[in-house]
Every structure is written in C-alpha cells, then in structure tokens.
Amino acid sequence: MTRKKRFLFLMETIGSAIGVVFFFPFYIMLINSFKTKPQIFQNTLNLPGGLEWSNYVKAFERLDFMQAFANSLFITAGSILLLVLFASMAGWKLVRTKTRLSSVIFFMFVSAILIPFQSVMLPLITIMGKLGFLNRLGLIFMYLGFGSSLSLFLYHGFVKSVPKELDEAAIIDGCSEFQLFRKVIFPILNPITLTVIILLTIWIWNDYLLPSLVINKEGMQTIPLQMFFFFGEYTKQWHLALAGLTLAIIPVIIFYFSAQKYIIRGVTQGAIK
Amino acid sequence: MQESIKRRLLFWAFVGPLVFAFFVVVVVPFLWGIYYSFTEWNGIVRSQVEWVGLQNYIDLFEDEQFIYSFWFTARFAVVSVILINGIGFALALLVTQPLRTSHALRTVFFMPNLIGGLILGFVWQFIFIQVFSSLADLLNLEFFRGWLATPETGFWGLVILMTWQMAGYTMVIYIAALQSIPSDLLEAAEIDGSTLWSKTRHIIIPLVAPAFTINMFLMLSNSFKLYDQNLSLTNGGPFNSTQMLAMNIYNTAFQFDEMGSAQAKAVIFFLVVAVVSIIQVRMNKKREVEY
C-alpha cells in the first residue's frame, strides 16, 4: 500500500506544480489589474504596492458593464437554448434515419466545421443585412447557424451509443415521437448536452469578430466588444483592460463552478447508463 | 402512403430548423463566396465586380506568402494537436486519480479556456514581452529575452498559448471518456498485477480512442482556422513569419482589398483541410475499439 501512497503523493506534487504554471497568467492578470499604468511598466511580476481599485471602477463604467453583461447573457443563453434544442433533435433523428439523405446532411454539417469565418464574412453580412436581420436577434440566428456543425457533430456521436431498443420500447408503450424525444431520449443526452453547453458558452461569450460586424446599435454591445475600447489605435490601457478582463471572467467562473456539480453528476450518470 | 409521408414530416420537423439556420448562415454565404473567388472585387458594395475565371487560383501558386502561411499553419496545427492532446490526456489521467486536489486541479486546468481569443492573445503578448523580460532580469536568464521578436519564438509563443488554452478542454472530454470505462475492467487488470503504465497502454488508450478521434479532428480544424490569437499575439510578425492562413486570407481581403483572391484562398484552404481531416478521421477510426 505504501507504494500506492507514494505514487499518489508524487501525482499530487506534479499536479500542483503544473497547476501553478497554469494559474500563472491569471496571477499576472490579477496583480497587474491593481497597479497604475506606470507601476505596470516598472515591474510586472511583483505584488502591487497598494490596491488600485479605481481601475476596476473605471473599467466597470467604461465597459457599461451591466448593460454589456445583459447583452452577452441574452445572446449566449438564447443561442445555446436554440442550439441544444435543435441540434439534439436533429442529431437523434439523423442517427435513427439510415438513409442516404441523412448521411449527406450529416456530412455537410461536419465539413462546414472547416470553413474559416473570414471567407463567409462579407456575403453573410450582406444577406443578413438585406433581410434586416441584424443586432441581437440576428446574432443569435447566426450563432445557431455557425454552432450547428459542432453541436450536431457531438450529439450525433453520442446518440449512436443510445440503444435503439429504448426507442422501440417507448413506442410500444404508446409514446408519440415528440413524447419519446422529450421524456426518454433527451434526458439520456444530458452528459453531452452539458459538454455542448460548456463549449458553446465559452465560444459565444468571448466571441468578438462576428458581433463586431453585426451589432451596430448603441447599448447592444457584448462584453468583448466593449473590452476592445481599451485597445486604441496604438495605445493599450493595460491597467484598465486587465481589470475589465477580470470582471468579464467572473461570471463565467461562477457559471463554471455552479455547473461543475451537474457536470460531474451528468458524466457519472452517463457512465452508469 | 400516409405512413411514409408522416415519417418524412417528422424527419423534417426534427431536422429542419437546424438545417435551415445552417443553410442561410453557412451554406449560402459559402457558395456566394465561391462565386466571388472567380472575380476581382475590392469589397465595396457598389463597386465593379469583374469576372476573371480561374485567374485568382492560378495566381495563388506564385503567392509566396500564401504558400508560406500554409506550411506554417500546418506545422503549427500538427505540433499543437499533438501537445494539446498529449497534455490534455495526461492531465485527465492525473485528475481521475484519487487525489485530494483533484477537484481544484480540474478547475485550474480548465480555467484558461474561459478567456476568449483576442483578449487572450493580448494578455499572453503582455506576458511574453513584458513579464518575460522582468523574469530575464530577475533570474538573469537570456532565454526569457526577446520573445516574439523572432519567427521561432513567435511560433512557440503561439503553440504555448494554444496549449494553455485548449489542454483543459481536451482534458474534459478525456475525463468523460475515462469515466465511461467500466471499473471492473480496470480492477481485473489491477488484480492481474498491471502497473499504471500497462493499464494505460492496453486498456485505457484503446477504449478512449473514439474520444481521441473527435478531439484530434476538432483541434486540427481549430488550429488551422486560428485567427484571433494570431492577430493579438504576434499580428503575423515579425515580417509576416507567423502569419497563419486565416490572417493571410483576411489581409488579402481587407488590407490589399482583393476580395476575389481572398475567396479563392479560402476555397483552397477548405479543400485541403477537408482532405487532411478525412484522412485523419479514417486513420483513427481503424484503431477504435467498439465497446
């Protein structure tokens, strides 16, 4: 048993060391967000002499934080809701329907993962502009489109491991297709749903380029858009940017911490299934 | 025939919404973009769009920067994918051990993924240039000086950034895969006297292989498409030596105002990456073990 204990101890040490390295950039961000600009230039490594809370206050104001936060939340939550709903439905149906059309559709979605955004940027904006479908609602629709590939890919893969017998049993019990999906299938998909939610959140919450082109009304900016005003033509307001960045990460960290319990539960459930 | 019509309606009820959004947002613009690749246009709406046929494609063969960016991006993608997956897998193995700090470590390793592309690049730029020079002064190590001023340090800077950001994400996927390995298999192996290394090689890796495939595919395409971090970390410098493909395409379109050329590059880019991905997935699928 001591061999195991020693082994675990070794793992703990290595793990902690790697953890420190991983945490280092956050440490840098945090300590420098409390310094004044000249202080940052003098030394980036040491702890700040005093805590310059004004950075945070200024960043909060400049970012119009509450409004930006609300916008980011609306867009992220809205997109994720639609994506989880439609991608899970499509993923399940495509797996269960073994036709040529089904494979073709799936293949199209997956190959679209390879399309760089830059090449569809202008035509996309033109179309959406002509449809009058811009700003927040348009953005959600666009995320639905862009996120569809990855989400479908993940759901499709996961559904393949859900036995068809389940479907058949439910139908014998008298379920309609929609009931079958809602009550039986979707709950089983929880583990992958959680993965999809996490991945989508991280991507959409932090996305800059697409919103920058689509949002053109005042008061609808997301957090990354506002963040950009700390980086001017040539100046970089590091003291404010780092404070702002810390502010922006806090909601995501809170989200991640609270979701963590469900993630673990979900993943374990998936294992027992 | 009512049954089959009903089946078809159901099919589209489930699949339709997603397909619709995908079509409008991705497929149509992409096809339109292909049209533009056969033209010469400066990107301004009312300006003239001139049909030039295959000229843009032919010119690509002489575009040294484009070819360079292609190889640079490919190198970057391969190195990153290997490192991200290797480290991600190792981390997953680490945190699935019964350690006291497992939970905390899991969080710390995943946190980097929470910061978005562009800002992340700026923060790491700050670290590589400013913080590293402070480190160089502190520890008197020349190694830390002059990062991002040479192609090599630019390359590794990008790799380090990507690995830091993505290792945690691949770790999450690998954890899920690891935890779906039935414990009786592992227990049986331990009773038979396997060491961790042996367990890893013969049981864990083969069963986790499907996750490998997915991860590799996603990481590969993400690395190829990288733009935000490229822009904010090095902006392609010095002297365009770290300019990746997406940046090359963007610059062609918006700094040289050559929309048609840029679209042609995008089409080629898409084709090549598609081929590479298909090969990669095929190769991996052969090694998967169905459970």
Add this chain to the structure above:
Amino acid sequence: MSSKKSIALLIALIVMCVPALWAGGAQESSESDAGEKVKVDIFQFKVEFKDQFTQLAEEYMKENPNVDLSIKTVGGGDDYGAALRSRFASGEEPAIFNVGGPQDVADWKQYLAPLNELDVTEKAFDGVLGGVTMEGKVYGLPYNQEGYGLIYNKAMFEKAGIDPAGITSYTKLEAAVKKLDSMKGELGIEAVFAFPAKETWVTGLHLSNAVLSQEFDNVNDAFNAKTVEYKYSEGFKKLVDLQNDYSVQPTLSLDYSRQVEQLFSGEKVALIQQGNWAYGSIAGVNEELASNIGFIPLSVEGGIGDRIPVGVPMYWGVNKQLDAEVVEAAKNFLNWMYTSETGKQYVLEEFKFIPAYKGYDVSKVSDPLARDILDFSARGKTLPWVFMGYPTGWGQNVLGVDIQKYVADKMSWDELTAHTTEEWEKARQ
C-alpha cells in the same frame, strides 16, 4: 424516401420561414425610427477621442433637437477598412465615415458627397485638401493636422550639451546620437532610441514618408506614380540603421506602448520617432517629462534635413446615397464642429487637435509637441504627407515587413528597394 421530394420539402420550409424572420427583423430595426428626427450615423476610427466626441455630439443635439447623432467607433487595433466594408455590405450605411486619401476617394467615389459649398471647406489651410480633391471637387474634411519627427528629452539634451535647433542635417543628427550614446551612464538611459520595428506604420508609412516626400511633390503625385525611384535610398537606409543600431533591443517586438509609455516616459531613452499624438500617452505616465519635450527633424542624408512632415491623418466623408435631409444634416454637423464657437473650443481644448482650418486661436494650444509642430509650420519648415498615395497595403505590408526583414538581417537593403519597387510597379500597372 425519394430525395427529390425531401429537397422540395426543405425548400418549402425555408420559403415559409422567411416572412416570419423578415417581420422579426423589421420590428427590431424600426424601434429607432420613432419620431421625426433626422438620424445621422457616424462611423469613425479614432478611439482615443471618442468620449469627448460623444460629448460634442450631445452639445450639437441640444442646439439642434431634430437631429439624432449616433457615433460608432471601431475598436482598437481593428481594421477600419474591413469594418466599413461590412457596414456598407449589411445595408446599414453610415452618413459620415472616414477616408484617408486618394485611394479611398477613388474606391468610395460613388458614395462621397462633394463638400465645396461648405463654410468649413473654405477655411481649410492650403494644401490640406489635396489628397481628397478630384477634378476640383472636395470629398473630405480633415480631422486635424498632425506632425511627427524625433521627439527628444530636453533635459537630457541640455545635460549632454546638444543644441536641438542646430540639428539641421543628417551629419549633425548622427553626431548628436553618438554623443548621447557615449553619455549613456550619466544620462541614465539604456540606449539612445527605442525603435519600434514591430509597428509597420511607424517604419513603412511615417519613416518612409520623411524620405519619399522629398521625391513626390504631394500625395496625388505619389498616387499617380507608376514607380518609386528611391532618390534618397542611402539616406533612408541610414535613418533605419541609426535608429535600430542605437536602440533598446530587440526592436522587432518593440511596440508603441513600450516605446512611448515604458521607455521614453520612463526616461530610459532619449529619442523616439513619433508624432504629436504621443503627447497624451507621455503625459499619462510622466507629466513632468511631457512638458519638457520637443521635435527634431528626421534629417535625410543628401536631402532636406530641417523639416517635419505635417499632414492630415484622416478625413470625414459624407454619404450622398442617403436621404437628402440626412446628407444635409451630416454636412451641417461637420461644418458646425469646425467653425462654431462651441465646436472650435472642443477641437482645441477637448480633442487637443492641431486645427486644419483658419480661425482658431492657436495660442490656446497647450502641449509642447503641438506647439513645436505649429512652430515648424509657421516657419515653412514642413514636408507633406504622401503615404496616403502609396499603393494599397504597400506601406505597411510590403515596405514595413521588408524593413523588419532587413533589421533581422534576412534581407539586404538593395533587395529591399528592389522588392518594394517591384511590388509598387505591379500594383500600378
């Protein structure tokens, strides 16, 4: 399942959904059309003054309650050109946007309204409208004027016994630099210069302009030129070498922030090539130093050694494709900004611009860099800005990049001139 029928169903579904989306979209865009206000959208690039600019807009709206000004600034480091094209592509055309010079005017010709009849146009100084005038019609209004050169630390020069006014040729510049270098210890500096080779606009646009403006008479000359001669190639090379060799290393990763805010403001270097816009950055870090600085020229060997390039960095353009009343309102606003008392006060004291128009009390200009620029202008010791006439992308992405290669010893100077000339000629065929 016949695939033909499925595709038909697919199309039917799409067709059914479009009207629903249209309604949703139209609803969102109509919320701002309430009321009879004339809406003027301004799409501009200058992040540094956006807060003050918004305040000015508010003042204008107080005086003109029937006009609704909406300012959108393109965030930092981003490509204004790309954002502008996207904006127009989406159909949300701004009423006022930015153009830089002859290339932009040629590109956006169909959208730019001529502005000859405005009061402010007449008040513009001679020469500032050259880059945006085509066939007698004026298509842009200057934001301001700017100038650049070598910003020097007055205290250090005094200590080293160098008379800044005496630097009127390259030989004298070189001598001064060598002297400063020999006194590094006493002056407390790491090196004489902080050369930001990373910033291709500093090297490829501004530094090159100091040399090429002695070859091209004005921006239109450069715009029409089929080739670049490099009349003062040696002088150009020497300026690059001088700044690079006597600079804090490595220069390839040295950016504006490090150059201006960290090194110069931290008094670790004595000279930096920058413009009067740097005043704000310097004052933000070291206020005392900011009141004790000035310009010396980027003297070109064999050429002019005592002049500072002064020019217009960006112009306002008005979109003529919109409703007549919007166009009218846009023109009025721009006119008001530069000729009314409130506007002029903002321009001078809030934006801290060097005005490109007559009728300003320039004694109110407070910062030493701007004062120096005005001084050089008054003495007639200026060179024009011609880089807006370079072929698209040439300045930064060809020349700036090649200068980086040269600095890294990956390219010789002759290869640089050959390659950049080739690219210029290709673009101008």
